[in-house]
Amino acid sequence: MASYDLVVIGTGPGGYVCAVRAAQLGMKVAVVEKNPTLGGTCLNVGCMPSKALLHASEMFEEAAHSFAKMGVSVSAPKLDLPSMMNFKQQGIDGNVKGVDFLMKKNKIDVLKGAGKIVGAGKVEVSANGSTQTIETKNIVIATGSDIARLKGIEIDEKRIVSSTGALSLEKVPERLLIIGAGVIGLELGSVWKRLGAEVMVVEFLDRILPGMDGEIAKQFQRILEKQGFAFKLGTKVTAVDTSGKTLLAKVEPAAGGASETIEADVVLVAIGRVPFTDGLGLKEAGVALDNRGRVQIDPHFATTVKGIYAIGDVVAGPMLAHKAEDEGVAVAEIIAGQAGHVNYDVIPGVVYTTPEVSSIGKTEEELKQAGIAYTVGKFPFTANGRSKVNQTTEGFVKILADAKTDRVLGVHIIGREAGEMIHEAAVLMEFGGSAEDLARTCHAHPTRSEAIKEAALAVGKRAIHM
Numbered sequence: 001m002a003s004y005d006l007v008v009i010g011t012g013p014g015g016y017v018c019a020v021r022a023a024q025l026g027m028k029v030a031v032v033e034k035n036p037t038l039g040g041t042c043l044n045v046g047c048m049p050s051k052a053l054l055h056a057s058e059m060f061e062e063a064a065h066s067f068a069k070m071g072v073s074v075s076a077p078k079l080d081l082p083s084m085m086n087f088k089q090q091g092i093d094g095n096v097k098g099v100d101f102l103m104k105k106n107k108i109d110v111l112k113g114a115g116k117i118v119g120a121g122k123v124e125v126s127a128n129g130s131t132q133t134i135e136t137k138n139i140v141i142a143t144g145s146d147i148a149r150l151k152g153i154e155i156d157e158k159r160i161v162s163s164t165g166a167l168s169l170e171k172v173p174e175r176l177l178i179i180g181a182g183v184i185g186l187e188l189g190s191v192w193k194r195l196g197a198e199v200m201v202v203e204f205l206d207r208i209l210p211g212m213d214g215e216i217a218k219q220f221q222r223i224l225e226k227q228g229f230a231f232k233l234g235t236k237v238t239a240v241d242t243s244g245k246t247l248l249a250k251v252e253p254a255a256g257g258a259s260e261t262i263e264a265d266v267v268l269v270a271i272g273r274v275p276f277t278d279g280l281g282l283k284e285a286g287v288a289l290d291n292r293g294r295v296q297i298d299p300h301f302a303t304t305v306k307g308i309y310a311i312g313d314v315v316a317g318p319m320l321a322h323k324a325e326d327e328g329v330a331v332a333e334i335i336a337g338q339a340g341h342v343n344y345d346v347i348p349g350v351v352y353t354t355p356e357v358s359s360i361g362k363t364e365e366e367l368k369q370a371g372i373a374y375t376v377g378k379f380p381f382t383a384n385g386r387s388k389v390n391q392t393t394e395g396f397v398k399i400l401a402d403a404k405t406d407r408v409l410g411v412h413i414i415g416r417e418a419g420e421m422i423h424e425a426a427v428l429m430e431f432g433g434s435a436e437d438l439a440r441t442c443h444a445h446p447t448r449s450e451a452i453k454e455a456a457l458a459v460g461k462r463a464i465h466m
């Protein structure tokens with residue numbers, strides 16, 4: 001029987017990064033993966049394919065609507081959807097091959113098949129009717145998450161789709177109805193909107209992007225509406241009639257009331273994701289779940305069974321690839337006897353639309369609720385030179401600093417490249433920096449990042465360009 005120091009079940013960003021870090025620390029490591037390719041949700045049907053389509057559809061949109069004003073005259077772009085899907089697939093393949101390479105480079109055994117824990121220190125791997133059992137000192141569960149479903153609305157991945165189907169539609173739907181104004185709904189809605197679909201988003205709550213700063217979400221909604229998105233907030237879809245050529249969605253106010261019917265060609269269900277633990281044998285092994293079906297862990301990622309740990313989407317916390325990766329590194333270090341750690345107060349979140357939305361730390365709503373006195377510094381991209389010359393002035397930077405100590409508690413940005421810009425705030429906050437530190441840091445001119453410096457100056461009421 002093969003024997004290891006560590007077996008990681010699942011090779012998403014949590015699992016494969018954990019395996020690499022453990023191998024770097026001298027452990028003999030194997031990963032178990034039930035999918036034909038490594039990389040998990042993120043590389044195969046999540047972050048990467050969605051970003052490829054967001055990029056390609058943005059280029060399509062720019063060619064159609066932005067080139068002419070810069071004096072670049074091109075004929076109206078034509079959509080070749082199969083080629084765009086091919087572009088997406090090439091991106092997926094490149095990244096997946098990259099993970100294969102990392103496994104080889106770090107001498108990590110890749111066991112293809114479904115993993116099941118059959119007692120502490122034993123993992124059974126089943127594929128194509130055959131089963132092998134391997135021994136290991138430690139197990140990390142990194143089995144990720146699956147789409148959340150709506151009762152009575154069956155996903156066929158053709159007309160009623162999850163994000164997976166929405167990443168591979170064979171033609172642009174005339175009318176796309178999206179259930180859920182979260183990250184997936186707004187990113188994939190943007191893709192199909194740019195490619196020509198009419199997009200309507202039905203959201204249960206009275207706002208979009210729950211969890212993001214309210215002021216940013218409001219402005220984002222206005223910008224999306226200007227782009228042609230239609231929103232029905234405080235509304236739920238209760239059924240979808242699939243009997244005819246057109247889908248008929250029954251919607252009603254979230255609080256109940258008269259229903260109406262919305263016609264659509266494709267319905268995207270994007271109401272969140274749920275932890276995936278099917279077939280892992282957790283109950284028999286004694287690994288406890290919490291009340292939301294997530295693997296229960298202590299602050300050191302240890303489950304209720306000694307030698308079994310869990311990370312990523314399958315445990316509590318934001319379902320984000322970089323959170324899973326950092327937990328992968330931390331748990332490998334902990335298993336190796338080091339002090340692995342993740343700072344959950346400083347995890348950036350990005351919505352990769354145009355403009356992008358990025359966020360780190362506390363929102364204004366959270367600070368109010370916690371009774372923390374804070375100062376706000378804001379700076380609009382309309383006053384940022386680089387944004388002006390590029391004529392991409394939508395959005396603003398908002399910095400929230402502790403009123404007494406000036407320590408930066410949250411940074412929220414809506415604007416082009418906001419997803420890249422957020423990281424200077426991340427570094428500052430990791431070091432417990434203040435708005436004054438940021439305001440006194442020299443920023444290259446002309447860059448969009450100068451808007452961050454100006455927002456930091458605005459905390460002290462001394463922005464220069466406003």
Ligand code: FAD
Nearest residue numbers: 010012014034040041042046047115144312313319320321
């Ligand atoms: P996963 O990536 O889900 O990987 C789990 C792996 O475990 C899978 O490969 C699965 O096959 C395998 N597995 C499960 N059970 C078993 C078993 N019993 N035996 C063997 N293998 C098993 N996050 C971001 O940070 N940025 C983004 O831009 C972003 N975009 C997204 C877009 C979409 C459309 C979706 C759906 C998600 C997106 N996410 C994004 C979220 C991100 O994909 C997840 O947070 C991330 O993949 C979680 O990583 P993980 O390692 O925990 O699990």
Ligand code: NAI
Nearest residue numbers: 180181182183184185203204236270271272273319350351
């Ligand atoms: P989400 O949690 O972001 O949004 C789901 C939305 O659906 C919420 O606004 C919620 O109020 C709404 N909703 C729930 N039930 C509803 C109902 N019955 N009717 C109408 N609305 C309803 O989940 P989403 O967008 O599905 O994404 C899943 C996960 O994937 C997220 O946790 C996210 O972190 C991750 N992800 C991250 C991305 C990124 O980092 N850029 C991109 C895509 C996904």
